[in-house]
Amino acid sequence: MARDPLIGIVGKPSAGKSTLLNSLTDANAAVGAFPFCTIDPNKATGYLQVTCACSRIGKESLCKPNYGWCESGKRHIPIALLDVAGLVPGAHSGRGLGNKFLDDLRHADALIHVVDVSGTTDAEGKNTRGYDPLYDIEWLQDEIRLWIEGNLKRRWGSIVRKHTATKSSIVDTLQAQFGGYGSLPVMVKRALDRIEDLPPLENWDDEWITRVVKEFMKEKFPMVLALNKIDHPDADKNVSKIMLRYQKEHKMVITSAVTEVFLRRLKKQNYIRYEEGTEFVDTCEDDPDQLKPLDENVLQKIDKIRDLVLYRFGSTGVVQVLQEATGLLDLIPVYTVKNIHTFTGNDGNHVFKDCILVKRGSTAGEVGRAILGNNVTIAAIETVGGVRVGEDARIEEGENDILSFKLAPRSKE
Numbered sequence: 109m110a111r112d113p114l115i116g117i118v119g120k121p122s123a124g125k126s127t128l129l130n131s132l133t134d135a136n137a138a139v140g141a142f143p144f145c146t147i148d149p150n151k152a153t154g155y156l157q158v159t160c161a162c163s164r165i166g167k168e169s170l171c172k173p174n175y176g177w178c179e180s181g182k183r184h185i186p187i188a189l190l191d192v193a194g195l196v197p198g199a200h201s202g203r204g205l206g207n208k209f210l211d212d213l214r215h216a217d218a219l220i221h222v223v224d225v226s227g228t229t230d231a232e233g234k235n236t237r238g239y240d241p242l243y244d245i246e247w248l249q250d251e252i253r254l255w256i257e258g259n260l261k262r263r264w265g266s267i268v269r270k271h272t273a274t275k276s277s278i279v280d281t282l283q284a285q286f287g288g289y290g291s292l293p294v295m296v297k298r299a300l301d302r303i304e305d306l307p308p309l310e311n312w313d314d315e316w317i318t319r320v321v322k323e324f325m326k327e328k329f330p331m332v333l334a335l336n337k338i339d340h341p342d343a344d345k346n347v348s349k350i351m352l353r354y355q356k357e358h359k360m361v362i363t364s365a366v367t368e369v370f371l372r373r374l375k376k377q378n379y380i381r382y383e384e385g386t387e388f389v390d391t392c393e394d395d396p397d398q399l400k401p402l403d404e405n406v407l408q409k410i411d412k413i414r415d416l417v418l419y420r421f422g423s424t425g426v427v428q429v430l431q432e433a434t435g436l437l438d439l440i441p442v443y444t445v446k447n448i449h450t451f452t453g454n455d456g457n458h459v460f461k462d463c464i465l466v467k468r469g470s471t472a473g474e475v476g477r478a479i480l481g482n483n484v485t486i487a488a489i490e491t492v493g494g495v496r497v498g499e500d501a502r503i504e505e506g507e508n509d510i511l512s513f514k515l516a517p518r519s520k521e
């Protein structure tokens with residue numbers, strides 16, 4: 109993943125994708141109750157919440173990120189999100205706006221599948237009652253699989269001929285096919301390594317192809333389920349069913365995207381004090397000096413939200429769902445500073461202005477080259493206390509994730 113990570117938000121129409129996206133961003137994706145309300149894939153910046161390095165050294169008040177923000181030691185790091193709308197059963201064969209959306213999907217590194225657990229919308233997003241959302245999890249995965257399989261099978265004859273003629277490894281042959289999805293050889297290898305007794309590629313039948321594609325999907329499109337609309341009275345029984353069936357296969361987070369949008373809006377207007385990702389909401393009743401008064405209806409709505417969502421589940425879940433999705437990508441924050449003793453940047457006043465997300469296992473040298481490019485010579489790398497870090501040293505959270513790069517002077521030509 110040399111480029112910035114991208115998290116795709118998928119799900120059937122009206123599951124709540126745009127609402128979730130709105131709750132994670134400040135972008136105003138069109139939110140509507142109608143299928144295909146979102147016609148164009150909607151890219152936006154979400155903010156991943158992490159405990160910032162400033163809180164380790166008690167400098168929360170001086171922390172001023174160049175991108176995103178930091179509040180009381182909770183840093184919000186920008187991360188790209190993609191609203192992939194309009195997936196319906198049969199999308200792989202062009203139903204709905206199928207192929208277009210599946211093509212958009214190929215850019216995503218991980219997926220958040222928004223599942224409507226209220227049971228009030230059918231597989232196509234139309235209003236109904238008592239719908240079983242277990243089916244949505246199955247068909248959506250099948251659509252992605254059938255799309256990849258279709259692309260593979262269309263060329264299978266020539267793939268096999270070339271594979272045998274060139275005596276390529278299976279990894280190389282599959283990587284040549286899966287490269288268009290942004291796959292890396294290591295992903296293909298990990299997928300293949302999980303399959304026991306894999307025959308030579310020229311002997312694969314449809315069943316083997318399906319098994320391979322299923323394992324590849326786990327690598328390329330790892331998925332977290334956002335069990336959305338938990339504020340709805342019918343949600344509980346559906347959530348239990350899904351958890352029972354899928355808890356071994358998928359990470360899951362219970363969410364109420366609409367609640368998060370509502371709370372963030374009130375917070376912005378200074379009606380409430382609300383810490384995103386928590387159950388804590390203060391109103392004018394708690395702090396009449398600081399918070400604007402709210403009318404009785406809204407106060408009652410907030411009480412209902414506390415009972416139905418916040419106190420029952422601990423939060424609206426949206427902060428956590430992005431954390432889980434990023435967790436699937438195994439990303440960790442690295443802080444780069446000019447001065448390793450004061451943690452300041454060029455302006456000398458604020459700490460930890462720069463922070464990037466890197467793949468766990470990255471080395472200090474790789475981080476340096478990702479930030480500074482290949483045209484500079486890194487003379488030395490230091491971490492907290494001025495301790496030297498080797499270019500080959502793996503970045504470990506809390507140990508050497510605060511780095512300062514000293515560059516060798518450019519030689520005059």
Ligand SMILES: Nc1nc2c(ncn2[C@@H]2O[C@H](COP(=O)(O)OP(=O)(O)OP(=O)(O)O)[C@@H](O)[C@H]2O)c(=O)[nH]1
Binds near residue numbers: 122124193365
């Ligand atoms: N009760 C409840 N309703 C929600 C929640 N999240 C979204 N909704 C509602 O569900 C409807 C559809 O939401 P959208 O966000 O437009 O759904 P979408 O998945 O983006 O739909 P398309 O754009 O058609 O793909 C809207 O009326 C939302 O207000 C939730 O957490 N709880």
